[in-house]
Amino acid sequence: MILVSDTHLSRAAPEAEANWDAVLRYVGLAAPDLVIHLGDLTLDGAHSPADLRYGRRQLDRLPVAWHAVPGNHDVGDNPLPGGPAESTVDAGRRQQWLDIVGADHWSLTMNDWTLLAVNAQLLGSGLAAEASQWSWLEGQLGGRSSQQLTALISHKPVAATGAEIAVSPPSRFLPQQARDRLGGLLKDKPPALVMSGHVHQHRLLHLDGTDHLWVPTTWAVLPDEMQPLVGAKRCGVVSLEFASGTSPRPDYPVGSATGGAVCPATGGAKAQSESA
Ligand SMILES: [Fe+2]
Numbered sequence: 001m002i003l004v005s006d007t008h009l010s011r012a013a014p015e016a017e018a019n020w021d022a023v024l025r026y027v028g029l030a031a032p033d034l035v036i037h038l039g040d041l042t043l044d045g046a047h048s049p050a051d052l053r054y055g056r057r058q059l060d061r062l063p064v065a066w067h068a069v070p071g072n073h074d075v076g077d078n079p080l081p082g083g084p085a086e087s088t089v090d091a092g093r094r095q096q097w098l099d100i101v102g103a104d105h106w107s108l109t110m111n112d113w114t115l116l117a118v119n120a121q122l123l124g125s126g127l128a129a130e131a132s133q134w135s136w137l138e139g140q141l142g143g144r145s146s147q148q149l150t151a152l153i154s155h156k157p158v159a160a161t162g163a164e165i166a167v168s169p170p171s172r173f174l175p176q177q178a179r180d181r182l183g184g185l186l187k188d189k190p191p192a193l194v195m196s197g198h199v200h201q202h203r204l205l206h207l208d209g210t211d212h213l214w215v216p217t218t219w220a221v222l223p224d225e226m227q228p229l230v231g232a233k234r235c236g237v238v239s240l241e242f243a244s245g246t247s248p249r250p251d252y253p254v255g256s257a258t259g260g261a262v263c264p265a266t267g268g269a270k271a272q273s274e275s276a
């Protein structure tokens with residue numbers, strides 16, 4: 001499969017569509033079974049259903065099946081202390097995603113693997129949809145057989161070292177309470193792999209028996225003065241092969257491999273703080 005993230009598509013962002021065209025060319029050549037989008041499909045779907053409709057049309061240009069989870073730019077952010085209400089997730093924004101793009105959480109089985117994808121933006125919201133997503137996740141995790149390997153999919157990263165989280169903006173990772181609750185659910189049988197987007201950096205982090213794969217953006221990276229380097233600040237996609245009895249092998253085609261996608265460092269009006 002090919003993983004893409006943080007495309008930030010909008011009619012107002014022609015540079016994002018130019019990079020998406022490069023992704024489409026790459027997917028056409030690589031011919032994967034599936035494309036998974038890790039969120040921030042749109043530049044501002046949280047405020048603009050037109051952006052969501054535009055993003056959906058772009059996903060439909062993929063020549064293979066696709067699945068997606070929403071990011072903060074698509075449905076609003078997790079409630080953050082002091083965060084503005086106008087950019088926080090709510091039931092209406094989530095519903096727009098469901099109506100225009102599709103499911104916000106889902107599961108897939110591939111060989112020995114079960115992929116569980118969640119709407120990370122709901123976590124900490126207190127919305128009814130958050131409670132029902134937790135129930136669904138508990139059911140899915142509780143029903144795993146001992147042979148099955150689990151991969152989690154979330155727009156925001158789930159884990160890093162405590163030292164890193166302590167110096168990171170609270171919006172970068174899942175909210176602490178949600179990470180604690182998820183940690184409790186996964187304690188007996190940790191997932192082999194967690195895939196996330198959001199930070200616009202590519203990274204593979206091994207923590208407590210789990211590989212955390214940070215999928216890069218296809219849109220733009222943030223300058224170092226806005227966001228420190230923790231992985232690789234290069235645009236690209238990740239291709240991943242799931243085979244029975246082996247760990248997935250990530251491959252990170254970038255630059256010319258994606259057909260000449262450019263990856264500017266954003267600055268100025270579009271990214272005044274890290275709200276990747
Ligand atoms: Fe993003």
Ligand SMILES: [Zn+2]
Nearest residue numbers: 040071198276
């Ligand atoms: Zn994001």
